[in-house]
Amino acid sequence: MTAAANQSGRRPPTSRRLERAGIRDVAAAxxxxxxxxxxxxxxxxxxxDETRSRVREVAERLGYRPSAAARTLRTGRSGLIGLTVTTYGEEPFTFTEFAYFAEMARAATSAALGRGYALVVLPASSRHxxxxxxxLDGTVVIDPADQDPLVSELYRSGVPVVSDGKPGNCPVTAWVDNDHEAAVLGILDHLSEAGARRIGxxxxxxxxxxxxxxxxxYLGWCERVGQEPVYxxxxxxxxAAGAVAADRLLARPDRPDAVYGLFDPNGTDLLAAARRYGLRVPDDLLLVCCSESDVYAGTEPPITxxxxxxxxxxxxxxxxxxxAIEGVDSGTGLTADAPTAGARLFPPRYRTAGTGPPPGTLMPTELIVRASSLRRSPRTTVSAPRTPGEV
Amino acid sequence: MTAAANQSGRRPPTSRRLERAGIRDVAAAxxxxxxxxxxxxxxxxxxxDETRSRVREVAERLGYRPSAAARTLRTGRSGLIGLTVTTYGEEPFTFTEFAYFAEMARAATSAALGRGYALVVLPASSRHxxxxxxxLDGTVVIDPADQDPLVSELYRSGVPVVSDGKPGNCPVTAWVDNDHEAAVLGILDHLSEAGARRIGxxxxxxxxxxxxxxxxxYLGWCERVGQEPVYxxxxxxxxAAGAVAADRLLARPDRPDAVYGLFDPNGTDLLAAARRYGLRVPDDLLLVCCSESDVYAGTEPPITxxxxxxxxxxxxxxxxxxxAIEGVDSGTGLTADAPTAGARLFPPRYRTAGTGPPPGTLMPTELIVRASSLRRSPRTTVSAPRTPGEV
DNA sequence: TGGACATGGAGAAACGTATCTGCGACGGAT
DNA sequence: ATCCGTCGCAGATACGTTTCTCCATGTCCA
Structure with a gap:
């Protein structure tokens, strides 16, 4: 019993700690x-199959769990995807602030888990x-800044980066975005048709x-139709600033008779401001805002x-x-540095190899028409985007 | 130049790939x-200091980034904390569903980052x-199930686990919760004082x-004050089920004249149901619900x-x-298996070592009183919890 | 009888870091 | 002069996998 103790393979008998079982223990057993x-x-x-099942059984019995760190080191794959959360401003760390981010993050997490990956929440600020x-096997970047140093460094070090939001001037592997221009033009047209003369x-x-x-x-549309911009x-x-701005907008001498608010809380803010100024919605003021919240179905009146x-x-x-992670290994920067021109409409082409601009995918938006933007009786949901490039 | 090429240390000259610089490259340079x-x-x-700064400079010049996987393998620390998101039901993967979870997750992420850790979002379902x-260096579990197998396995494998929500029957390193009992009793008292005769x-x-x-x-309170439970x-x-249940509650023959709703959307649901039945709030029906959303400050009437x-x-x-991760290494299960009795009031004692029940920390709640629960003129915010153990 | 080929499995080399141990040199104290 | 402590660093090992290479058996067919 003294000499036969060194049976666990090559490892010298250095004080066997009773830690987790490793692959060697399973092999020995x-x-x-x-x-x-x-x-x-x-x-x-x-x-x-017999060996396979026997080994599996022994591993199970020993409670063997492979070390993720060792596997990652060996294979170069961690199964982790970074999710950078933008800090709409400076200090405050805000995702889940707007329903958009919350929903987006939730869907992203779910999709990642469905394919065997987990999401790591990381700040967009470049705290190394x-x-x-x-x-990280790759990173999702929400709304990258124009010359985002973080994105550049990630891309340079070979980590695939896909952004939500068309990137301004930083290289990404791919990007996804709504056709915001078409969406805004659609809303402006919608408001015009509802009788708006001056849209803010x-x-x-x-x-x-x-x-x-x-x-x-918005500015381009104003110039085209000859309306003075009111924003x-x-x-x-x-x-808090949103409520103040809403108030300012309706206090102007050239008060608009229709307003589109770009951010989620704008609807309630504008509604409150309208009330303060005695404006009836939609009779005196047409209202639309960009939001994922369903509270706007229950406001008085419901808001488009x-x-x-x-x-x-x-x-x-x-x-x-x-x-991108599992596909072509994206050689040394071959697919980089071209001007962003390759936008296609949903659905995207997957496994895009070769050179060219970073592939972008445009996703449709949906205008949910409610009473606040209708002079007549409310209709039902209609979806709106134009084809891109039509300007 | 032919013989001196093998200068990069012990590594044999096997086709130097131009990958990322490793620590060996820095050393050689x-x-x-x-x-x-x-x-x-x-x-x-x-x-x-001279050597130190020289090495740092070379590392910087070579763009050296240490391999997180290798470091983790060597040190046993990954800097990652799991955040299990409960799936309030079965399939649907829902965090950020209720504002509570969203806010909680945001604060947790922020706190973790502040101490150099990142959060990994993982499903509570035990998909291995x-x-x-x-x-994972540790895991945060939101609202663990009574005999949560996931938590048990994590704990057994030595991963520190801290839960949001007092754990039912699974061992955790520590837990944090509100004093829900005191909070509910506080609300019932508040409603009684406002004139409620039958609280649902x-x-x-x-x-x-x-x-x-x-x-x-709630049931205990009913029994004590001699009210038939109405829930x-x-x-x-x-x-969707919430709105139906709210409707059912107000349709009962023994209709309550005050209702407390445990979940975020209950406020609007109850308000809508009250409207359907022609009940005025707060005159005919007092309303309180548990929510983190500030939309209830703007409803008509505002809801407590x-x-x-x-x-x-x-x-x-x-x-x-x-x-717990950085403190005592939590020896082999010494701090486990005791009945959960050690609850203290905020603030917690940190670095809790030794044996005993898993340390629990009770955080105060806050009752934000608005018009919906006042028969008289609305007062301002009051905070309410009792001391624990008073029952 | 002997090669070709498939089967089942073992050995060992990485992956890139942290850290334990040790070693030469040097300086001051005995 | 010798001893000891300190300084500044190098070697080697271990962390726990995956995977490439290779070997020992059969087995089949010529």
């Missing part, structure tokens, strides 16, 4: 090599402390793609909303990312 | 050993596929701690809500967990 154990558990190699401490906009001061594209679309901008991350369909976006983003 | 590089970058060992593929309850059919404790508190239960994960202060909970849970 099953009387096979670790190769056989690995193959048996992973369904690889050429093994008779956390970022470099986690092995409640927008944000930040420079993210959503705000920029939407505002530009107020405020920092979207500050909930634009839904960006965050669930579809989240699912698509994650699927594109995992396709 | 700086003309030191990998030991020195590791020590220099991690601030360990005894090195003159994902769970065993990620190295809108509750859930699931067996989670929150639902159970709250319902039991309806529905599956809380089904938003109980806030569970999810942000405080999320922060506390994560801090307790990280304390």
């Amino acid at each position: 099953a009387g096979v090599s670790i190769t056989t154990v690995s193959d048996a558990l992973n369904g690889k190699g050429r093994l008779p 402390d956390v970022w470099s401490n986690v092995a 906009l409640l927008t944000g001061t930040s420079t993210d793609t959503y705000t920029r594209l939407s505002t530009d679309a 107020e901008a405020y920092p979207a991350h500050d909930p 909303t634009l839904s960006l369909k965050p669930r579809r976006i989240g699912t698509t983003v994650v699927n594109l990312l995992i396709d | 700086a003309g030191v050993s990998i030991t020195t590089v590791s020590d220099a970058l991690n601030g360990k060992g005894r090195l003159p 596929d994902v769970w065993s593929n990620v190295a 309850l809108l509750t859930g059919t699931s067996t989670d701690t929150y639902t159970r404790l709250s319902t039991d508190a 309806e239960a529905y599956p809380a994960h089904d938003p 809500t109980l806030s569970l202060k999810p942000r405080r909970i999320g922060t506390t849970v994560v801090n307790l967990l990280i304390d």
Whole structure:
């Protein structure tokens, strides 16, 4: 018994701690090599079913759980996907702030889990402390900044990056976005048809793609139809500022008779402001806002909303990312550095290899028409986007 | 140049791929050993500042990023914390569904990042596929089931587990919860003082701690004051069922003149039902519901809500967990298996070592009194919980 | 009888880091 | 002069997998 104690393979008998069972313990207990154990558990190699099941049984009995760290080190795959949450402003760390992000994150998480990946929530601020401490197979970036240093570094180090929101000037593997321009134009047309003569906009001061594209679309439309732009901008991350801006908009001498609010709380803010000024909705003021919340179905009156369909976006983003991770190994920067011109309409082409601009996918939005934007009797849901490129 | 090519240390010259720079490359470039590089970058060992800064500079120049997987494998620490999201029901994967979870998750994420950890979102269903593929330093469990197999296995395998919600019958390292019993009793008292003669309850059919404790508190109160219980239960994960249950409650022959709803949407549902039956709030019906949403400040009338202060909970849970991870190494199950009796009131004692029941921390709730529960003129916010154990 | 081929499995080399041990040199104290 | 402590660093090992290579058997057919 003294000499035969060193039976656990090559490991010298250095104070066997009673830690978790490793693959070596399973091999020893099953009387096979670790190769056989690995193959048996992973369904690889050429093994008779009998050996396979025996090894599996022993592993089960020993409560064997493979070390994720070792596997990751060996295979280079962690099964983890980063989800960067933008901080609509500076300090405050806000996802789940707007229903859009919450829904989007939820759908993304669900889609990732469905394909065997887990999501790691990481801040968009480039605090390397956390970022470099986690092995990521890829990253989802929500609304990347124009020259996002984080995205650039990730891309440079070979990590696939798929963004929700068309990237401004940073290289990504792929991106997904709504056709915000078409959506805004659709709303403006809708309001015009409902009788609006002067349409105002409640927008944000930040420079993210959503705000920029939407505002530009509004300004372009104004110029085309010859209406003087009437808009107020405020920092979207500050909930109190929204109410103030809504009030300002309706207090102007050139008060609009219809307003589109870009952010989720704008609907209630505008409604409250309208009440303060004695304006009836929709009689004196037509109202539309972009929101995923269903509280606008129950307001008095119900408010027409634009839904960006965050669930579809989240699912698509994650699927594109995992396709990129599992697909072609994306050689040394071959698919980079081209101007972003390749936008296609939903559905996307998966497994996009080769060169060219980062593939972008446009997802349809949905305008949910309610009483606040109708002078007549309310109709039902209608969906609206134009084909892209039509401007 | 032919013989001197093998200068990169012990590695044989097997087709140097131009992958990311490793610690060996840095060592070679700086003309030191990998030991020195590791020590220099991690601030360990005894090195003159000059060597340290030189190594750091070389590492920077080479764009060196340490491999998280290798580090995790070596140190046994991943810097990752699991966040299990309960699926209030069966299939649907729902966090961010209720504002409580969203706020709680946000605070938890923020707290974790602040201490250098990242959160991994994982499903509470015990799909080992994902769970065993990620190295976790610890796990936050939201509202564990009574005999949660997942929690048991995690605990057994030595992973610290801190739960939001007092655990029923599974061992955890620590837990945090509101004093739901005291909160419900406070609300019932509040409604009684406002003139309620028969208080109804809108509750859930699931067996989670929150639902159970709250319902039991209600039933106990009824028995004590001699009121016949009037309640309806529905599956809380089904938003449509809530409206139906609210309607049922107000349609009963023994219709209550005050209702407390345990779930977020109950307020609007009850309000709508009251309208259908021609009941005025608060004149004919007093209303309170548990919610984190501020839409209830803007309803007509504004509805009194109980806030569970999810942000405080999320922060506390994560801090307790990280304390457990970084503190005493929690020997082989010494701190387990005792009946849960050790509940203290906020603030918790950190770094709890030794034996005894899993330390629990009770966080205060806040009753935000609005017009819906006042027969007289509305007062302002009052906070309410009793001291625990008083029953 | 002997090669070709399939079967079942073992050995060992990575993956990239942290850290334990040890070693030469140097300086001050005995 | 010798001894001892400290400084500055290098070597080697271990963390627990996956996987490439290779070997020992049969087995079948020529």
